[in-house]
Amino acid sequence: MIIYVPNLIRKLDKMLDLWTKMSKAVGFDGLTYIYQSAAAAYDDSWDKSGFDYGIEMNPQYINLLCKSNEPQRIPFSVIKTVRFVKRMFHIKRSIAPFMYKHKNVRRLDYDVCWGNIISHKPVTDKMIPCAFTDWDNTPRHRMNGYLYDGVSVEKFQYYFRKLLLKAQKEYPTDMVFVFAWNEWAEGGYLEPDERNGYALLQSVKDALMEYK
Template identity: 30%
Template sequence: MKKPKILAYYLPQFHEIQENNEWWGEGFTEWTALNSAKSYFKSQNIRKPISPYYQYELPSKDVMEWQAKIARDHHIDGFFVWDYWFGNGKRLLSKPKEYVRDHGIDFPYALIWANHSWYNKGKNILLMEQQYLGKKDYYTYAMDCLSHFVTDNYIKINNAPVFGIFMPSAVPDLQLFIETFEFVAINNGFSGIYWVAENSSNEDVFANSFNAVISSSKYFSVRKWKHPLFFIREQLIKRFNWNFMGPICYDYRKLVSSKDSFESSESPAIFSGWDTTPRHGNRGTYLENFNNETFSSHLDNVFQHAIIYQVDFLAIKSWNEWAEGNVLEPDSEFGYSLLSVIKNKIKSSFDVGGEI
């Protein structure tokens, strides 16, 4: 089988913005949380970046082209960059994508709309509200995205720019949003949009409007019965702020690496570890027993499903979510070994053609 298009979720947060400085303190970036992180369990090692670009700052031609090269060298097609459009022209963390667009650097990417409000969860404070303002606003957003679609770096499938939505079910007029983007794409020479739905199921009423349906959170849904007591503790923390009961430790082998029952046409996510304690402290969750062997087993399940159901798109969660321990980028715990595992699994599972 021909290799599916494989993109890794990419966090563009690694630079200061005025809003984060106001909300979290001067100089705040993703590295702030990582540098103050501590281990809560004997099995837990905080994964940190290694040379040549330790705690890099975005945007950077050298860093981003290095990221693109090591991704390409391991048969990963590019990056699924989180895009923060809150409505009425309000954007956050847009400098990296605009830098790629304006400077034409070698960084293959597509955008996924991170359509969720921002909160200070510890204090339950709304920081930035996600708004859905209708056709005019969607058209403005579509035109902003079009300036990326038309570049050579932007990833397309069958002349359709790839575009994702984090939570399609949250968009009250989803069909209008889709129609607006389709109109802009088709009227600018594309065959349409290659739509990717995250946090979704093939049973959702909107699923037929999407080319790929992903549910990267489904791995955590099984914790209810595989770790019932820990799940109850997690809910007490979230609902009643009983932070003294956390953080919660689950088992990657049981939640992710074990054989899972994917829906037939689902595009299963590739899950590169999990540890949110750097970001959330006692309110965080951590998956132990993540290593080369359990990651390899997980890839076997994902790729077997992709082959059986001829899946043409896969997403890796994630490339560089450092404060969530959700990383494929070379790190202090695994070096380049996770990349080597995924490269070898891709080569043994798919026809990679003329790829490196």
């Protein structure tokens, strides 16, 4: 049984131990834990030993790695400090409007991002590769958001096939994560729509059937 933990929580090690104990009490052999935060993968301030896998949550994961394609202009260390201060003073309001001052929505290149994903080498033997169909978080962040130009079903199909071959050769797991099923607020989804129908899902099926 797999437990997918989307965000880090306090006293995480105790929670994982408790969940494992509870799962065994009802007859399971145990639990497999996976974290997905792109920033968490590069953050060495927390203990990842309780997790079996980490997801290369793209496109954020590769953007944090490849500075030339980096939409996150604020250093990660500054973001961590701000989060600490917000927790200390119980500040709930977002400070994004003060950290970002963009006159235009940032537009990145879909092919460049995917090229970085395909050329990237896994940093540990616990990472799961990740494909992304699209990304556009302007519905959430408006002018502070960013999106990708050059997106198409055909390109996703092409790159997804390359990622499957890469996973077979370079990763110790047979899993590939896809962002996402229905993340409409960030423009990433496999769910059928009026524009593409079932084409994205068909792309995934065809590639899996081809490479077994």
